[in-house]
Amino acid sequence: xxxxxxxxxxxxxxxxxxxxxxxxxxxxxxxxxxxxxxxxxxxxxxxxxxxxxxxxxxxxxxxxxxxxxxxxxxxxxxxxxxxxxxxxxxxxxxxxxxxxxxxxxxxxxxxxxxxxxxxxxxxxxxxxxxxxxxxxxxxxxxxxxxxxxxxxxxxxxxxxxxxxxxxxxxxxxxxxxxxxxxxxxxxxxxxxxxxxxxxxxxxxxxxxxxxxxxxxxxxxxxxxxxxxxxxxxxxxxxxxxxxxxxxxxxxxxxxxxxxxxxxxxxxxxxxxxxxxxxxxxxxxxxxxxxxxxxxxxxxxxxxxxxxxxxxxxxxxxxxxxxxxxxxxxxxxxxxxxxxxxxxxxxxxxxxxxx
Amino acid sequence: xxxxxxxxxxxxxxxxxxxxxxxxxxxxxxxxxxxxxxxxxxxxxxxxxxxxxxxxxxxxxxxxxxxxxxxxxxxxxxxxxxxxxxxxxxxxxxxxxxxxxxxxxxxxxxxxxxxxxxxxxxxxxxxxxxxxxxxxxxxxxxxxxxxxxxxxxxxxxxxxxxxxxxxxxxxxxxxxxxxxxxxxxxxxxxxxxxxxxxxxxxxxxxxxxxxxxxxxxxxxxxxxxxxxxxxxxxxxxxxxxxxxxxxxxxxxxxxxxxxxxxxxxxxxxxxxxxxxxxxxxxxxxxxxxxxxxxxxxxxxxxxxxxxxxxxxxxxxxxxxxxxxxxxxxxxxxxxxxxxxxxxxxxxxxxxxxxxxxxxxxxxxxxxxxxxxxxxxxxxxxxxxxxxxxxxxxxxxxxxxxxxxxxxxxxxxxxxxxxxxxxxxxxxxxxxxxxxxxxxxxxxxxxxxxxxxxxxxxxxxxxxxxxxxxxxxxxxxxxxxxxxxxxxxxxxxxxxxxxxxxxxxxxxxxxxxxxxxxxxxxxxxxxxxxxxxxxxxxxxxxxxxxxxxxxxxxxxxxxxxxxxxxxxxxxxx
Numbered sequence: 026x027x028x029x030x031x032x033x034x035x036x037x038x039x040x041x042x043x044x045x046x047x048x049x050x051x052x053x054x055x056x057x058x059x060x061x062x063x064x065x066x067x068x069x070x071x072x073x074x075x076x077x078x079x080x081x082x083x084x085x086x087x088x089x090x091x092x093x094x095x096x097x098x099x100x101x102x103x104x105x106x107x108x109x110x111x112x113x114x115x116x117x118x119x120x121x122x123x124x125x126x127x128x129x130x131x132x133x134x135x136x137x138x139x140x141x142x143x144x145x146x147x148x149x150x151x152x153x154x155x156x157x158x159x160x161x162x163x164x165x166x167x168x169x170x171x172x173x174x175x176x177x178x179x180x181x182x183x184x185x186x187x188x189x190x191x192x193x194x195x196x197x198x199x200x201x202x203x204x205x206x207x208x209x210x211x212x213x214x215x216x217x218x219x220x221x222x223x224x225x226x227x228x229x230x231x232x233x234x235x236x237x238x239x240x241x242x243x244x245x246x247x248x249x250x251x252x253x254x255x256x257x258x259x260x261x262x263x264x265x266x267x268x269x270x271x272x273x274x275x276x277x278x279x280x281x282x283x284x285x286x287x288x289x290x291x292x293x294x295x296x297x298x299x300x301x302x303x304x305x306x307x308x309x310x311x312x313x314x315x316x317x318x319x320x321x322x323x324x325x326x327x328x329x330x331x332x333x334x335x336x337x338x339x340x341x342x343x344x345x346x347x348x349x350x351x352x353x354x355x356x357x358x359x360x361x362x363x364x365x366x367x368x369x370x371x372x373x374x375x376x377x378x379x
Numbered sequence: 380x381x382x383x384x385x386x387x388x389x390x391x392x393x394x395x396x397x398x399x400x401x402x403x404x405x406x407x408x409x410x411x412x413x414x415x416x417x418x419x420x421x422x423x424x425x426x427x428x429x430x431x432x433x434x435x436x437x438x439x440x441x442x443x444x445x446x447x448x449x450x451x452x453x454x455x456x457x458x459x460x461x462x463x464x465x466x467x468x469x470x471x472x473x474x475x476x477x478x479x480x481x482x483x484x485x486x487x488x489x490x491x492x493x494x495x496x497x498x499x500x501x502x503x504x505x506x507x508x509x510x511x512x513x514x515x516x517x518x519x520x521x522x523x524x525x526x527x528x529x530x531x532x533x534x535x536x537x538x539x540x541x542x543x544x545x546x547x548x549x550x551x552x553x554x555x556x557x558x559x560x561x562x563x564x565x566x567x568x569x570x571x572x573x574x575x576x577x578x579x580x581x582x583x584x585x586x587x588x589x590x591x592x593x594x595x596x597x598x599x600x601x602x603x604x605x606x607x608x609x610x611x612x613x614x615x616x617x618x619x620x621x622x623x624x625x626x627x628x629x630x631x632x633x634x635x636x637x638x639x640x641x642x643x644x645x646x647x648x649x650x651x652x653x654x655x656x657x658x659x660x661x662x663x664x665x666x667x668x669x670x671x672x673x674x675x676x677x678x679x680x681x682x683x684x685x686x687x688x689x690x691x692x693x694x695x696x697x698x699x700x701x702x703x704x705x706x707x708x709x710x711x712x713x714x715x716x717x718x719x720x721x722x723x724x725x726x727x728x729x730x731x732x733x734x735x736x737x738x739x740x741x742x743x744x745x746x747x748x749x750x751x752x753x754x755x756x757x758x759x760x761x762x763x764x765x766x767x768x769x770x771x772x773x774x775x776x777x778x779x780x781x782x783x784x785x786x787x788x789x790x791x792x793x794x795x796x797x798x799x800x801x802x803x804x805x806x807x808x809x810x811x812x813x814x815x816x817x818x819x820x821x822x823x824x825x826x827x828x829x830x831x832x833x834x835x836x837x838x839x840x841x842x843x844x845x846x847x848x849x850x851x852x853x854x855x856x857x858x859x860x861x862x863x864x865x866x867x868x869x870x871x872x873x874x875x876x877x878x879x880x881x882x883x884x885x886x887x888x889x890x891x892x893x894x895x896x897x898x899x900x901x902x903x904x905x906x907x908x909x910x911x912x913x914x915x916x917x918x919x920x921x922x923x924x925x926x927x928x929x930x931x932x933x934x935x936x937x938x939x940x941x942x943x944x945x946x947x948x949x950x951x
Contacts, residue, residue, distance in 0.1 A: 079897070084912055088738040104740045106897045108908055115634035120896050123806045125814035127897050187527055215633055216911060245535060246618050252913030259719040259915075260527075261512035281717070367635055374444075379617045379630075 059157030069309035110218025135218025137363035171300035179223035219250035223293035271332030415800025422642035435643035459605035467552035475560035492701035493550035496886035498610025503705030512719035552597030559593030607793030609889035764831035772839035798893030838872030878936035
C-alpha cells in the first residue's frame with residue numbers, strides 16, 4: 026500500500042527535481058511583462074469582492090495597510106491572516122497538502138519561503154508596474170514570482186526608564202554580561218521568520234557559541250519578533266536580544282520609553298517579499314492588491330505608519346529615524362536560510378530548551 | 380445504578396426502529412472515537428515509510444526533550460491535584476454544610492471560575508504577575524518602595540503555572556465534594572449525635588469519611604485536567620523555557636511536522652487518562668454503596684457562630700485568584716493605553732475596542748465560526764446525547780450498556796490527543812474534512828458528548844417510568860409518549876445541556892489549535908494567535924466579549940428552575 030502522508034519538507038525535497046523540471050522550465054523561458062492596473066482588473070476584483078493576505082507583519086500595521094487598500098478600492102474586503110512567518114509557512118503547507126487553497130497573497134518575513142514555494146510551483150508570475158520600474162534586480166524574482174515588499178532590521182533595544190543610555194548594550198556580546206541575567210527578552214525562530222533569519226545571520230557571523238551563552242542568561246522566550254518591543258514598552262524586560270526595529274520606531278514615536286541599538290557587530294537585515302499564489306481563490310483581487318502594495322503610495326504608507334523600510338527607488342525615509350545607509354548591516358542570504366532552516370531551529374531548541 | 384428502578388421492557392413491536400437507532404448511534408460513536416484513536420496508534424507505531432516500528436516510543440523514552448516534559452507534566456498535575464483538594468474541600472464544606480452567609484454567591488463565583496477559559500485566565504495572570512510589568516508586582520514595589528528589580532511573583536515559572544492551572548481546576552473538586560456533601564443524608568449524622576458524639580466528632584467520623592471518595596475522585600479529575608491542559612502551559616511555560624506534554628505534542632506539529640512522534644507522545648497521555656478514569660470509577664462506585672437508601676433527609680447545617688465572617692472572607696480570598704483579580708486585569712488592559720499601566724480617567728481609551736471591532740479583520744469570521752460551531756455542536760450533541768440517554772436509561776434495546784460505554788468513552792481522550800487523532804484521520808481520503816468546520820464540529824461533539832450524556836441520563840433518571848407507562852397503557856405510541864410526557868418533563872435538562880455544551884465549545888482550545896485553518900479559525904485560537912504576537916490589549920477586549928457571551932448563556936441556564944448550574948462538571 027502506498028503510504029500517503031502529509032507533506033513534509035523531505036518529501037518536498039525529493040519531489041523538487043520533478044517540480045523544477047515541469048514548472049520552472051517554461052517559466053524561465055521569459056520573465057513576464059509588467060502588468061498595470063486596468064479598469065478590467067479592478068472590475069474583476071470587485072466581483073470577487075475580497076482578498077486574503079497571509080502575512081507576518083505586526084497585526085496593527087497589517088490591518089492599517091489592509092484598510093488603506095479597502096479605501097482605495099472600495100468593494101474589495103481585505104482579510105488579514107497574521108501569524109509568525111514560520112507558522113504561516115507550516116499552515117500553508119499543511120493546507121495545500123490537503124488541497125485547501127485559501128491563500129491569495131502572502132508576505133513572509135522569511136524570504137527563503139519564497140524559494141520553496143517557487144520551487145513547488147505554488148506561485149503565480151505577476152509583475153506589478155512599480156516593481157518593473159522602481160525595484161532593483163536584487164529585490165525582485167527573475168521570473169516575476171515575488172518582490173521585496175518590505176525591509177527592516179532585527180535590533181537590540183532597551184527600555185529607557187529601566188536602562189540609562191550609557192549603560193545600554195552596544196553589541197550582541199554585551200548581552201552576555203552577567204548584569205543582563207533575567208533581563209532579556211527575545212523572539213523564537215520556530216515562530217518568527219525575522220528571528221529565524223536573524224539567528225542565521227548571527228550564528229554565521231558570531232558563531233553558535235553566542236547563542237549557547239545567551240541561553241544561559243535566563244531570557245524571557247516569547248514567540249513573535251513583534252513581541253520583544255512590546256514587552257520592553259510594558260517594562261517587563263529591560264533589553265531585547267532580537268526583535269523588530271519597526272515596532273521600536275512605532276512605540277517610541279507614540280511616546281513609549283524604548284530605544285533601538287545598532288550593534289557594533291552589525292544588525293541583521295530582513296527582507297519580506299510578497300507574492301501571489303497560483304491557486305488563489307480571488308486571483309484578480311490578489312493581483313490588484315499585489316499591484317497596489319508596491320505603489321509608491323502604499324510603500325510610503327508602510328514607512329509612515331509601519332516603521333518599515335522600503336526598497337522602492339522613489340520612497341523616502343521618515344525624518345527622525347536612523348537612515349538605513351548609516352547602519353552597519355549583516356548580509357541576508359535566503360538561499361542559506363532555506364538550506365539550514367531545520368538545523369537552525371533544532372539547534373536553537375537544544376540551547377533554549379523550547 | 381443497577382436495580383435502582385424497576386426495569387421496563389419495551390414492546391416487541393418497536394424493535395425494528397430501535398435496532399436502527401442503536402446501530403446508527405453505535406456506528407456514529409465508533410467513527411467518532413475509534414477512527415482517530417486507531418490512526419493515532421497506527422502512526423505512533425510506524426516510521427515515515429509506513430513500516431512497523433517501536434522507534435518513536437524508544438525515542439520518547441530516551442530523549443530528554445521528551446522525558447523532561449513528561450516528568451514536568453506529572454509534577455504539575457500532582458501539585459494541582461493536591462492544591463485543588465486543599466482549597467476546594469474547606470470551601471465546599473462551608474458552602475454545603477454550614478450557615479455561612481452568601482453561600483449562593485460563593486457558588487456563583489466558583490461557577491464563574493469554572494466557565495472562565497483557562498487560557499484567558501493565564502493571560503490575565505501575565506498581566507497581574509509578570510515579574511516586572513505585572514500589576515501586583517508593581518503594587519508590591521510601590522508599597523515597599525523597592526527598586527525595579529524586586530518582584531513578589533513570577534508567573535513565568537513552574538510554580539506560577541501550577542498556581543494558574545489550580546485557579547481554574549479547583550471548581551471540579553469543589554463541585555464533586557459539594558455535591559457529595561449535599562447528598563450525605565442527615566439521618567446518618569443524627570444517629571451519630573444521638574449516640575453522644577458532638578458536632579466535630581460527627582464531622583470527623585461520619586461526614587468526612589463519606590465525602591472522602593468524592594474528594595479522591597476530585598483529585599483525580601483535577602490531575603487529569605492539569606495534565607491535558609494546553610493553553611496555560613503554552614502561554615506560561617514556553618516563555619519560561621520549558622515544555623509540558625501538551626505543548627510538546629503541539630510543537631511537534633510545527634514545521635517540519637513530525638506526526639509520528641506527536642502520535643507517540645500522545646499515547647502516554649491517553650493511557651494515563653484511561654488508567655486514572657478507571658481508578659475514579661472504582662472510587663465513585665464505592666461511594667454509591669455507602670449512601671444507598673438514605674436520600675430523603677436534608678443534610679445538617681453546622682452553625683459557625685462568629686466564625687462565619689472569617690469563613691466568608693476566606694472564600695472570597697480564594698475567589699480573588701480565579702475571578703476578581705484576573706477580570707480586573709482584563710478590564711484594565713482593555714481600556715488602558717498600555718496593559719501594564721493602571722487605568723485612570725485621564726488615560727482611558729476606547730482604541731483597543733475600536734481595534735478589535737473595526738480594524739481586526741479576523742474578528743468577524745472567528746465570531747461567526749465560534750457561534751456556528753457552538754450552536755451546531757450544542758444542538759447535535761444534545762439530540763444525540765438525548766437519544767443515547769433515552770435508550771440506556773429506559774433500557775429500550777439490548778446492547779444499551781455498550782452504547783452507554785461508548786458515549787462516555789471520549790472522556791478518556793484529552794483534547795489535544797483527539798486533535799492529533801482527528802487531524803491524522805481527516806486529512807486523507809476517503810474523509811477529507813480538514814479545512815472545513817465539520818472536523819471541528821466532530822471534535823467538539825466528541826468532547827462534549829460524555830458530559831451531555833451523563834447530564835441527560837441523570838435527567839431521565841429523575842422522571843419515573845410510571846408516567847410513560849401510564850401513557851402507553853392509555854394507548855399512546857412510544858413516539859407520542861416521548862412527545863407528550865417525557866419531552867416536556869425533560870425540557871429544563873435539555874436546555875441546560877445545550878447551554879453547557881455551547882459554553883464548553885467557546886472555551887475549547889486544545890483540539891481547535893490542532894484542527895483550525897485560516898477559514899475555520901475560532902475565537903479561542905484567535906486569542907492564542909494574538910498572545911503569540913503580544914497584543915494583550917486586543918486579547919483583553921476579545922476575552923471580555925467571550926466572558927460576556929459565556930455569562931449570558933450560563934445565566935440563561937441558571938434561570939431555568941430546578942437546574943443547579945453545575946451538573947456538567949461531573950465528568951468533564
